[in-house]
Amino acid sequence: MSKIKDKKSSSGISRRDLLKGAAAAVGTAAGSGAITGFPTIWAQNIQNVTLNHVGSVYTTNPLVAEEANKQLGFTINMQTLDTTSQMNRLLAQPETIDIADMGNPSLKYFVGKDTLMPIPINEYKWWDKTLPLWVDGTYANGEQASRQGFAPILSAYYADETGLEWSETPTDWLVSIPLVTNADTFGIRPDLINRPIESWAELFNPEFSGRVALQDGVNVGVPDAAMALEAMGDVQYVNKGNMTIEEIDKTIDKLIEYKRAGQFRSFWTTFDQSVQLIASGEVVLQSMFSPAVTEVRTRGIPCIFQGLKEGYRGWAISAMPLRHVTQDPLKRDCVMEYLNWMNSGWYGAYISRTGYYTSVPDNAKPLMTENEWGYWYEGKASTDDIIDPYGKVMEKAGVVRDGGGIWDRMGNIAIWNTLMDEDRYLVRRWQDFIAA
Amino acid sequence: MTFSPRAASWLQATPFMLIMVFLVIVPLVIVFVASFMDYGFAEVIPVLYWGNYLDIFRSRLTWDLYATALRMLVIVWTVTLLLGFTIAYYLIFHVRSNFWRAIFLMACAIPFWTDGAIRMISWVPLLGREGLVNQALMGMGIIEQPISWLLYSEFSVVLVYINMLTLAMLGPIANSMGKIDYSIIQAARDQGAGEWQIITNIIIPLVRPGIAIGSIFILTAVMGDAFIVKMMSGNQVNTPAGAIMTEIAAFQYPPAAAKSVVMLVLVIGVVATILRVVDIKKELAR
Numbered sequence: 001m002s003k004i005k006d007k008k009s010s011s012g013i014s015r016r017d018l019l020k021g022a023a024a025a026v027g028t029a030a031g032s033g034a035i036t037g038f039p040t041i042w043a044q045n046i047q048n049v050t051l052n053h054v055g056s057v058y059t060t061n062p063l064v065a066e067e068a069n070k071q072l073g074f075t076i077n078m079q080t081l082d083t084t085s086q087m088n089r090l091l092a093q094p095e096t097i098d099i100a101d102m103g104n105p106s107l108k109y110f111v112g113k114d115t116l117m118p119i120p121i122n123e124y125k126w127w128d129k130t131l132p133l134w135v136d137g138t139y140a141n142g143e144q145a146s147r148q149g150f151a152p153i154l155s156a157y158y159a160d161e162t163g164l165e166w167s168e169t170p171t172d173w174l175v176s177i178p179l180v181t182n183a184d185t186f187g188i189r190p191d192l193i194n195r196p197i198e199s200w201a202e203l204f205n206p207e208f209s210g211r212v213a214l215q216d217g218v219n220v221g222v223p224d225a226a227m228a229l230e231a232m233g234d235v236q237y238v239n240k241g242n243m244t245i246e247e248i249d250k251t252i253d254k255l256i257e258y259k260r261a262g263q264f265r266s267f268w269t270t271f272d273q274s275v276q277l278i279a280s281g282e283v284v285l286q287s288m289f290s291p292a293v294t295e296v297r298t299r300g301i302p303c304i305f306q307g308l309k310e311g312y313r314g315w316a317i318s319a320m321p322l323r324h325v326t327q328d329p330l331k332r333d334c335v336m337e338y339l340n341w342m343n344s345g346w347y348g349a350y351i352s353r354t355g356y357y358t359s360v361p362d363n364a365k366p367l368m369t370e371n372e373w374g375y376w377y378e379g380k381a382s383t384d385d386i387i388d389p390y391g392k393v394m395e396k397a398g399v400v401r402d403g404g405g406i407w408d409r410m411g412n413i414a415i416w417n418t419l420m421d422e423d424r425y426l427v428r429r430w431q432d433f434i435a436a
Numbered sequence: 437m438t439f440s441p442r443a444a445s446w447l448q449a450t451p452f453m454l455i456m457v458f459l460v461i462v463p464l465v466i467v468f469v470a471s472f473m474d475y476g477f478a479e480v481i482p483v484l485y486w487g488n489y490l491d492i493f494r495s496r497l498t499w500d501l502y503a504t505a506l507r508m509l510v511i512v513w514t515v516t517l518l519l520g521f522t523i524a525y526y527l528i529f530h531v532r533s534n535f536w537r538a539i540f541l542m543a544c545a546i547p548f549w550t551d552g553a554i555r556m557i558s559w560v561p562l563l564g565r566e567g568l569v570n571q572a573l574m575g576m577g578i579i580e581q582p583i584s585w586l587l588y589s590e591f592s593v594v595l596v597y598i599n600m601l602t603l604a605m606l607g608p609i610a611n612s613m614g615k616i617d618y619s620i621i622q623a624a625r626d627q628g629a630g631e632w633q634i635i636t637n638i639i640i641p642l643v644r645p646g647i648a649i650g651s652i653f654i655l656t657a658v659m660g661d662a663f664i665v666k667m668m669s670g671n672q673v674n675t676p677a678g679a680i681m682t683e684i685a686a687f688q689y690p691p692a693a694a695k696s697v698v699m700l701v702l703v704i705g706v707v708a709t710i711l712r713v714v715d716i717k718k719e720l721a722r
Contacts, residue, residue: 083685084685087687088687109478109687113479210584216671264672265588266588266670267670268670268671269666269671280561280564281565281566282566282588423686424688427686427688428491431497432497434673434674434678435674
């Protein structure tokens with residue numbers, strides 16, 4: 001060994017060494033993202049870093065993975081899992097995942113478990129540009145946003161760097177990096193209803209007996225039902241996003257009554273089922289997600305995502321690094337770099353074109369056309385075709401988005417997707433409801 | 437290298453034993469232990485807690501769930517038995533050519549050529565309110581309003597069970613029938629027995645092991661299913677297995693474990709009873 005070394009030092013820098021050095025320099029440049037304009041300089045060895053990002057369909061998508069790998073110097077390995085499998089893996093084998101993203105209510109499962117890495121606020125570049133829903137729990141006009149259900153502000157900050165408790169007032173430690181948010185109501189078939197729908201109460205209107213559906217589950221279906229029950233005047237709530245035992249009983253009893261009277265056609269679990277139900281005309285009104293409405297419409301079937309006077313059901317998805325990545329400083333840096341990249345613009349523009357809002361619209365705006373920005377964010381009529389990320393025409397010119405601009409929708413949240421404190425009791429009673 | 441016969445048989449049994457221990461016994465023990473624990477948000481709290489079992493035995497829900505499952509089971513069992521027996525009888529005693537018998541048996545498996553989820557979704561255009569069946573019935577003037585209980589009801593769940601499970605009953609019965617010595621039937625016929633007498637006095641007693649095996653398949657399939665019942669009822673019919681799934685989806689493992697233990701005990705009890713009444717070993721040994 002020493003012999004070889006001697007020989008090398010005696011002959012000075014060989015041609016081979018020179019080549020290696022040049023390759024490394026090129027590699028560093030490519031790896032730093034300098035070529036694509038991403039400004040941080042990185043060590044060459046980030047090329048060997050692979051991050052496992054396991055999340056929802058909204059984020060872990062081949063299009064996003066391809067772009068991330070193009071723009072970043074390391075490899076992002078994406079996997080899409082349903083909530084149950086993802087959660088089981090996060091709890092049982094957290095070391096197999098570096099970054100996870102999930103709906104905000106799921107964050108509650110991690111309180112006090114020390115599985116996630118608290119994020120120092122100064123390492124996240126876009127916090128001051130993030131929608132105020134996360135930053136201080138307000139709407140754009142400064143008014144306090146609804147805290148019924150799992151409002152983003154409730155799980156935005158950790159009390160301190162241990163990450164064991166949340167704080168409702170701003171601190172220097174973030175729980176997660178906000179990615180996507182949106183406001184839902186229900187999808188309707190205007191051709192089969194033939195009159196305006198303005199209130200959540202219509203969900204239980206006998207006129208639609210046997211022709212309505214709800215999302216199946218206590219995190220979305222129950223909030224939707226609570227909106228309708230409250231609008232009907234059937235049940236009064238203090239906080240319908242976090243019910244008391246008594247409120248749960250009243251809610252489920254009422255729901256059982258409506259079920260026995262034949263109000264519900266079905267309860268759906270998957271995106272495809274919700275599309276199938278309304279596209280086939282089995283239901284004319286149901287809780288629904290925005291892209292499902294679009295999917296129905298692209299089949300040439302009229303379907304409207306209806307704004308309602310009582311407000312919207314809001315939801316949010318955010319991403320968080322796992323605690324174990326801090327053991328490897330290089331990996332940890334790459335994780336932060338990746339999370340900063342997620343909200344640097346490309347992904348924001350991509351997700352906006354599917355009908356959701358990015359948490360940092362300012363960064364997405366330069367990458368969207370004026371027509372797109374006006375349609376998706378400002379509630380303006382489209383001036384040209386609206387194209388989805390896959391090149392399919394979603395809307396023609398002259399169409400206004402249902403519900404209007406971002407703050408017409410996100411500024412009018414009545415309840416957020418939720419995981420209630422009395423979840424144990426609610427799941428128990430939900431079983432009674434399914435069995436009834 | 438040579439082994440004593442004793443060592444050789446131990447060695448031969450080892451792989452299966454390992455599989456049984458690590459993939460069956462150990463998980464079952466974990467489930468059993470977890471069923472006695474308390475729980476929080478997606479966590480099992482390791483303290484002794486009887487609440488999971490008390491809740492099962494005290495609540496009205498348990499009875500409702502088992503009543504629903506039992507009702508569906510009885511219907512599915514009866515129909516698949518009738519269908520399975522009749523089809524097997526036709527295939528074994530009336531289809532003379534082995535070639536056609538194989539073709540017909542294969543045709544029975546056609547429902548399984550596609551993926552389960554696709555199969556579930558494809559029932560909608562058939563049974564839905566705007567579906568083919570309703571359109572046909574309305575076209576023929578038999579009904580004026582579409583029938584809505586064809587889909588997202590107990591009826592649709594039972595229908596799909598029958599569609600999926602008839603083969604599980606047919607197979608073992610056909611297998612038992614195939615082993616019946618044809619000369620016995622010939623002898624009965626020579627003595628002047630009619631077809632019905634042959635079926636009731638000879639064939640049914642001889643295919644009892646096949647019926648027993650088929651029944652065990654049906655029992656375990658219906659009791660263990662949460663997917664079909666969820667899809668075909670639009671989440672409006674709840675069964676013991678469905679309740680377990682709902683709790684797992686809410687990350688409430690201990691009550692799900694307790695319900696699993698209760699169900700396992702019940703199913704094993706029924707299977708043991710069937711095995712006691714019918715000697716399947718004799719059938720398998722033949």
